[in-house]
Amino acid sequence: MNLRKISSFFLIYLFGFYSQTAKSQFCGCSPILCCSQYGYCGSSNGYCGTGCQSGPCRTNKEPPVVDMIVTQDFFDRIINKTGNGCAGKRFYTRDSFINAANTFSNFANSVTRREIATMFAHFTHETEDFCYIEEVNGSSLDYCDENNRQYPCAPGKKYYGRGPFLLSWNYNYGACGQSLGLDLLRNPELVGSNPTVAFRTAMWFWMNSVRLVLNQGFGATIKAINGMECNGGNPGAVNARIKYYRDYCGQFDVDPGVNMTC
Numbered sequence: 001m002n003l004r005k006i007s008s009f010f011l012i013y014l015f016g017f018y019s020q021t022a023k024s025q026f027c028g029c030s031p032i033l034c035c036s037q038y039g040y041c042g043s044s045n046g047y048c049g050t051g052c053q054s055g056p057c058r059t060n061k062e063p064p065v066v067d068m069i070v071t072q073d074f075f076d077r078i079i080n081k082t083g084n085g086c087a088g089k090r091f092y093t094r095d096s097f098i099n100a101a102n103t104f105s106n107f108a109n110s111v112t113r114r115e116i117a118t119m120f121a122h123f124t125h126e127t128e129d130f131c132y133i134e135e136v137n138g139s140s141l142d143y144c145d146e147n148n149r150q151y152p153c154a155p156g157k158k159y160y161g162r163g164p165f166l167l168s169w170n171y172n173y174g175a176c177g178q179s180l181g182l183d184l185l186r187n188p189e190l191v192g193s194n195p196t197v198a199f200r201t202a203m204w205f206w207m208n209s210v211r212l213v214l215n216q217g218f219g220a221t222i223k224a225i226n227g228m229e230c231n232g233g234n235p236g237a238v239n240a241r242i243k244y245y246r247d248y249c250g251q252f253d254v255d256p257g258v259n260m261t262c
């Protein structure tokens with residue numbers, strides 16, 4: 001009477017066993033090679049560095065620094081300020097930021113609290129506490145520079161501001177997509193529909209245009225993001241960014257430094 005029960009138990013047991021084996025075989029590297037985060041064997045940093053699963057990994061098993069700084073509480077204190085009517089409230093998550101940041105291992109392992117305070121000050125200013133995913137009324141504009149032959153606009157696609165740093169124009173979608181390995185010229189909507197992609201586009205901009213000026217003070221980062229606000233262009237916006245920055249530096253207990261304005 002119990003035979004059927006027993007055999008189905010064994011089936012489940014065997015299935016579990018095989019699926020585990022299949023997983024580890026994806027990384028059946030020789031003992032001198034590392035199993036990368038994606039399950040491939042090799043010996044360079046791409047395999048033995050961040051995310052290395054087994055073999056002679058060069059990383060200790062500590063989580064990347066970014067995980068420890070951007071806690072769920074830190075993220076929630078920001079996004080909880082936005083109203084329920086905000087599209088961004090059901091879109092942006094702490095995990096999507098962490099996942100995006102971890103695709104830039106240089107960043108994830110070396111970021112400081114002050115850099116996170118800087119970055120989130122700009123995110124929250126640009127999106128109003130993660131309320132907006134896209135530029136307000138952006139869909140009425142296509143932001144297509146037809147003279148740009150390197151990154152031609154795809155038919156019917158619009159390149160208005162999307163994501164935390166409002167990625168805009170075909171040439172930026174093109175260059176960013178190329179760097180991230182995503183066809184953002186043909187699928188610009190991805191930036192507004194996948195939160196990890198949204199944060200990755202912001203990270204791309206950060207790594208290429210903002211990180212280099214971090215040591216010049218917060219003001220230099222405003223200039224890198226929206227230089228038109230500087231030199232009296234929009235003191236309200238500059239002050240709003242600085243206010244966020246001071247708040248986050250306070251939460252992290254770090255000195256905001258000098259040259260905060262621009």
Ligand SMILES: *[C@@H]1O[C@H](CO)[C@@H](O)[C@H](O)[C@H]1NC(C)=O
Pocket residue numbers: 073074076077080
């Ligand atoms: C944010 O809101 C959620 C849901 O209402 C709540 O559970 C959480 O405690 C809040 N967190 C913070 C830091 O305000």
Ligand SMILES: *[C@@H]1O[C@H](CO)[C@@H](O)[C@H](O)[C@H]1NC(C)=O
Pocket residue numbers: 136137
């Ligand atoms: C967006 O469009 C609506 C309707 O056309 C208009 O009322 C509103 O002022 C616009 N908002 C901005 C920020 O341009």
